[in-house]
Amino acid sequence: MNVEPDDAVRSAQLQLLPLFDDLERVLHGEQDAAALAFFGEIRRWIERAVAAEDLMGPFMQLATTAFRGFDFTYASHIAVDRILETAQALSFTLSADRKISH
Numbered sequence: 512m513n514v515e516p517d518d519a520v521r522s523a524q525l526q527l528l529p530l531f532d533d534l535e536r537v538l539h540g541e542q543d544a545a546a547l548a549f550f551g552e553i554r555r556w557i558e559r560a561v562a563a564e565d566l567m568g569p570f571m572q573l574a575t576t577a578f579r580g581f582d583f584t585y586a587s588h589i590a591v592d593r594i595l596e597t598a599q600a601l602s603f604t605l606s607a608d609r610k611i612s613h
Contacts, residue, residue: 514561523566523601527557530597534590546581550594563605573598 556569
């Protein structure tokens with residue numbers, strides 16, 4: 512059974528997945544296999560999400576980026592920052608929506 516993502520998840524996917532595409536292009540060009548694997552797994556979690564709760568895991572993983580020891584170039588640093596800023600804003604919005612709906 513194929514379940515379609517809810518509106519909040521679809522919005523998150525529309526905002527985040529293109530940013531992950533940009534980062535993947537940069538990291539691929541830099542041949543950074545470790546970072547490609549880390550962010551690729553997070554991207555796949557976001558792609559498979561169908562409910563807001565499904566985004567908690569990938570967002571928590573993103574929060575550990577600074578502690579992973581990646582040696583980002585300027586270009587990859589900018590791409591990662593865009594993802595982190597967007598995920599943080601989405602996380603805030605999703606948590607605020609949940610508080611209002613209860």
